[in-house]
Amino acid sequence: MNPAPLVALVGNPNAGKSALFNALTGARQKVGNYPGVTVERHAGRMALPDGRPVELLDLPGTYSLEPSSPDERVTRDVVTGAQAGERLPDAIVVVVDASNLDNHLRFTLQLIALGLPVVVALNMYDLAERDGLKLDPAALARELGVPVVPTVAVRKRGIDELKEALADLATPGATALRPSDPVLHADIATLQRRARQIAMAATISETPVRRWTHMLDSVALHPVFGVLLLFVVLFVMFQAVFFAGAAPADAIAGGFDWLAGQVKQVMPDSILRSLITDGVIAGVGAVIKFLPQILIMFFFILVLEASGYMVRAAFLMDRIMAAVGLSGRAFIPLLSSFACAVPGIMSTRTIEDEKDRLTTILIAPLMTCSARLPVYTLVIGAMIPNVRVLPFVGLQGLVMLGLYVMGVVGAFIVALVLRRTVTKGASSGFMMEMPKYQLPSVRDLAIGLWSRAEIFLKRAGTTIAFTTIVLWAMLSFPQVPKDSAVSQVNYSVAGRIANTIEPAFRPIGFNRDIVLALIPAMAAREVSVAALGTVYAIDSSGDDDTKMAQTLRTRWSLATALAFLMWFVFAPQCISTIAVTRRETNGWKWPAFMVGYLFLLAYIMAGITYWLAVLAGL
C-alpha cells in the first residue's frame, strides 16, 4: 500500500502556520525530533473531503531558503528532499500573512520555484480586513499561477476550502506546476521587488493602519509604562507558578506517598517492596510532581508568545541582556528558571541563535529555583539569628535575598565569560519581526500545553525516573547485616562514596554528613533535607523541622552553614536539569560541561565563603 500523500506547511514566522496546522489536524498530531538536531518534527493526519488520508507536516517558520538556524535548515532540506528520514512532500501549503504580502510573497515565489504543487493559504484574512486592507485573492492566484485560499486559522475559517484545493492537487497523476519564469530564480532583491508588484496587483485598497497594535504598543513599549507592565505580567506569572502550582504539586506528592503506603501494607518488607515504593513510585512521583508548575509556566509562555507580547518583553529587556552578550530573547527562559530550570531550559527554543541559546541553557541552573527554597528555609531558619538589621528588614530575609542575588550575578558573570570563550562567536544580535497582537485560541493553547507535557513526561521523565532508581539502589545496597550498629545509609554504596570523597570537601568546611546528603540531593534538591534527616536519624517526614534545626545548630558551625548555602546556589544538583539539557542540546557534551563548571564554581564559592566566615570568627 502506498503511504498517504505528504503535505508540508511552510511559511514565514508569524504567518499563523501552527494555528493552521492545528485547525487542519486537530488533536491527531505527533511531536517528534529530526535526527541529530534539536528541531521538533510536528506531523499530523487529516482527511481530504473525498476521504483520502493525508499526512501533514508543520515545518519551522523561515524567511527564505537560505537557512540561518537549524530550524530553518530543516525546512529547506525537507522541501528540497534533502532531509534525512523524510520523503519529499507531494505538495506544499504556503502560509502567508494576508496583511504582510510584500514580505511573505517573496518566500512564496521561492517555494513555487521548487516545482512542487503549491496552494497558498492567505491566512489571518480577518486581521488584514481589520487593518483596512482589501485584497483580491483571485488576482493573487492569477499573478502567482497557483490556487489561493483565504483562511482564518484561529477561527477555523477557510479550512474546508483549503482541503478541497489540496484534494485537487493531490490527485494521483496530477502534474506539478513547473513555473519556468526566470524571475523566480533570481536573487533575493529581485524577488522582493517582484513580490511587491504582485502584492500591489492583489491589493484593492489599503489604509496604512495597524490601529490596535499601535495603540497597545504605545503602552507596551513605553520606556516607563512598558517596563511597569512587564513587571506586573511577571509578578502575576510567578504568583501563579509558586502558589497555584504548589497545591497540585503537593497533592501529587501526597498521592504517591499514599500509594507507597498502600503497597507497604500489602507487601511484606523486602528489597522488592523497597524497590517498588522507594525506587519506582518515588521516581515516577518525582517526575509527575513537576508537571503542575511546568504546565502553568508553559501556559503563560504560550499565551505571551501567541498574543505577540513575548517579542515586546524581549525588546524591553534587550539592552540589559546585551550587556552580558545575550539577547532579549533569553530573558523569559531565565526568568522561568526561578520557578524551575526544566521549563526554563525547554523554553529556550524561542531563541534563534544557537550560541545565544546554548549560553542561556548553561546559565539557567544559576537562577535560584523553587526546589532550593526548602533547603534555604531550613538552614537559614536554623543557623541565622532572627534579628532585625533595619526596621522591617530581618537578617534571615536579607540572607535569603542575598542567595538569589548571588545566583543572578553569578549567571551574568558566567554568561560574559562563556560568550568570550566556549560560546564565542558573532552574536546574531536582536533583529526580529514584531507580530500583530492577537487573542490566542484556546485550542492552540491546549494543543501546545499537551505537547509540552508529553515531551516532558516521555523524554525527561524516563531519565529522571531511571536515575532516581539508581540513587535508590546506591542507598540500599549493600544491605546492612541484621543487628548491626551501623545504619543502612552509612553502610550503603552512597555512604561509602561519601566516606571516600569527604576529604575533598573538608577544605570547604563540609563534614561527612553533608557530603552524604548531597548524593541523594542529585535527584532533587529538596531531598537533601530529608537526607540530612536520615543521616542524623531523625524522621523528617513529620513536623520535625524544629528538631532538625536544633540538630543542625549543634553539629554545624555558622561558617559551614554559609558554605552549604553557597554550595546550593551554584552546584548542579538536579538530575532533571541535566536530563533536559541533554535532550535540548542533543548529546552529553554540554550537560557534562554544565555539571563540570557548576561543580567547580560551587566548590570555589563555598570555599571562599567558608574561609571568609572562619576569618571573621563565625
Next chain:
Amino acid sequence: MATTPLSLEQLPQRQRATVAGIAWDRLTAPEGRRLRELGFDEGVGIEVLHRARIGGGPIACRIGRMTVALRRRVAGAIHVATDQLG
C-alpha cells in the same frame, strides 16, 4: 539620495521616510541577509515607532507593513531620506 545625512538611528520618531541605502559592509553576513529577508530595501517606506529606554536599547520601526525591532548599530547602517521636512 546618496547625500542624505540621516541614518535610521537618527530618524526622529514618527517621521515618515524612505530607505535611501544600506551600508552592507558595516553589517555581518547573517545580519545583512536577515535585513533583506525582513524587507529592508532601497525605496521602501520606513518610520521609527519606538525607542527602548535611554542607554542604547533597540528601536522598533515600521518597514512596509511590518514592525521590526533592531539594535542601534544595525539601524546606524540604514540610510534614510525623509519624505518631506517638518
